[in-house]
Amino acid sequence: MAVTATDVAARAEERGRDRHFIGGSVFAAIGVLLALAAFFALGADRTTTFRLDVTLTDARWTIPTRPAVIALAAVCAAAGLWLLGGIRQRLYKIASTCAVAAIVLALICWAVSQPGQSFRAESILAGSLFLSLPFIFGALAGVVCERSGVINIGIEGQFLMGAFAGVFVANLADNVYVGLLGAMLAGSLSTLLLALLATRFQVNQVVVGVILNLLALGFTGFMYDQLKTTPGANTAYGVPQNALGGLGLGFLSDIPLAGPILFDQNLFVYIGLAMVFVVWFLLFRTRWGLRTRSVGEHPAAADSMGVGVNRLRFWNVTAAGLVSGFGGAFFTIANSLAFNKNMTAGLGFVALAVMIVGRWNPIGVLAGALIFGFASQMAEDLDAAGNSIIPGPFLQMLPYAATLVVVAGLIGRAKAPAADGVPYNPGDE
Amino acid sequence: MNVKTAAEPPEAPPERREPFMTLFGRYLIEANSVMVTIWSLLLAFAIGAVLLIVSDEGVRGTWSYFFDRPSDALSASWEVVSSAYFALFEGAVLNFNTLDRFAAGTAGFGDVLRPLSETLTYATPLIFTGLAVGLAFRAGLFNIGAQGQLIMGMLGALVIGFGISAPAIVHLPAAVIAGGLAGAAFGAVPGVLKATTGAHEVISSIMLNNIAALFLVWAIGTGFLHSETRSELVTKPVDDTAALPHLLGFLGGSLRVNLALVLGFAAALFVWWLLSKSTFGYRIRAVGFNSHASATAGMNIGRTYATTMGTAGAFAGLAGASLALGINAGGVTTNTALEYGFDGITVALLGRAKPGGIVAAAVLFGALKAGALSAQPGVPVDISILLQAIIVLFIAAPAMVKAILRLRTPRGGLVTLEAKGW
Structure with missing residues (x-):
């Protein structure tokens, strides 16, 4: 017919x-x-x-x-x-x-x-942007990995490594910016292992990712215990609150609403927002981006066009660790806190959900991260206000419950890159 | 776990039988699953030793003048590593101090058995959580949610444990079953979500872990559960009729190993029967091996996911019951669950998702935990998590062990986990 x-x-x-x-x-x-x-x-x-x-x-x-x-x-x-x-x-x-x-x-x-x-609009919105940062960094690292076809479920572990190494290196060097560099390298070290196992030894990436989380949990906990007795190994370091003030742009923070939210934040916020656009540009407007996406969707086709699939995956995953390691420094350096055992509290997995909400796209990641940041900030605020009708633990469940709903509601419709998690072995095709 | 063998064509059988020692020698340098396990353990302890040396301030000091006096650095390193591992051994297997006192007549036989009893005590929940993760593995599911299921099981057993009064013969089984059911209900959620919406069980079960942990904080604070006599965050004790009896109580009160260990062995036996003899187990393995083929053969994949996760959750719930009615019968705190659920992942991986292997792995990791906890504060407590993670990292990547140690590929290929996507 x-x-x-x-x-x-x-x-x-x-x-x-x-x-x-x-x-x-x-x-x-x-x-x-x-x-x-x-x-x-x-x-x-x-x-x-x-x-x-x-x-x-x-x-x-x-x-x-x-x-x-x-x-x-x-x-x-x-x-x-x-x-x-x-x-x-x-x-x-x-x-x-x-x-x-x-x-x-x-x-x-x-x-x-x-x-x-009362609804303190400026503090709450500024706090939401700040609290969305770990999700932005973690999910961006996830986007880069998964667009290249490697599942990175170990974001939590990279956060922990970054959080620990950030403080530790900052103490060693007595310089917070060197600490940030240390955090990035530590995150990258964690993904280096994932990259090696995923490309060279063709393992189950979900299982290895979970093991890498445990490894990071054990390693940072172990080092925390060992260094507890050493004075000045785990002292809190922070970055200046108003990053633009140093550039002579401090007056911008007096603008109602936009000022406190956008112009009175620390370094992490600006780097996070910049990273969103940098990663978007790299992925969708450069040759590297096209190759990365092709490797994640159809590695055999990419290979036949002369792209070294496993080599590209290896370097992409290793580089993604720089981003998630920097995100780990959020927990310690951005908050001016010392390292504590398991201080990331599962937010690395929430970042993974943000990546899915954002449909493996940096701009979507930004939107998803802001929603989750807002949920976290509201929960924190209502919890701190006390006399709330809802008990505190239930408010703290909010980001996790939201993740559950989002993952259940969206994942069927959001399509992962086709070759995500599938090792590429040229001999197989 | 899906055991996939990268098959190579079998060679023609050799004409002449080779001598035993040749075969045995060849076995030792092959990357078969026994040797990979042994090498993983040795490598993990070696890496742990390096970390102990590097992270110890005193030892680092001696390495700074290594070329002037190498003996200092070497002896200090040996000292710190051997004392740490020796402390683990004494806490987990046999304390030579106690042995001396036993020989002198100042300590009872029960005191000598205490480290072993502690090992088995910590191994008990690990058997259950290992089965919870391992059973799901066989269906191709990755159950990271054992921690949350354990917490719910703990609460379920606790509520029945002090909420009703009955003779022990009814009360104890009722409380144990309540724990299992609570864990099963909570565990089934990721399975149902995966079946109906396609949500990956790893993310949903991690989120449920966090939710369960926060729920526990709230639940302990409520008037219904909170202890009437103590002010800190601890629940009421369970009734004596619901408490699991100690197995070796006649040898001394400090031997905490209880009936839950026997239940653990029984559960392992049950899983063996389930997987190898029952229709349900056949379906689990078929779906895990190839879900598309199973669907074509008429199996309901979604229902298998849901029921498998529910059954797995029941085992994790029993782990919770074994805590709430066993070593924590005096009251559950937010700290009672430790990381038993997460350790279940490492137990299942090391045990290759087979019931016998899981029991052996649980005893090994129980020993690590008992050793690490008894060696406080000399040895960092997280050394047990660290060693476990390194061990299973090697187990999950046998190709890496093979490459590091230049082992040979065994006939039939490496035993590895099947890699798959979301």
């Missing part, structure tokens, strides 16, 4: 007006439940205050909480009904983003509605 052009168009139209039953009913149900909960559980006198707490300390906007939450819940429910009724494919993302944003905003309004609390 011949397929006519009109058939195709009709089918495309049919596909275009998909009904999203699950998503739609979930959003509608959440919207209705949220509105009902707000109506019955929220006192009518509750208000939510938004403040610019750093630059314009007097400015504040206060809204009554109950109507605000109910309005946002209505937005969410409306988006859900829209999805249920059928929607064009390209509007699907917009509708579901609106719904999720409405839920998050409603919950924030609710959470900071207690007397004496």
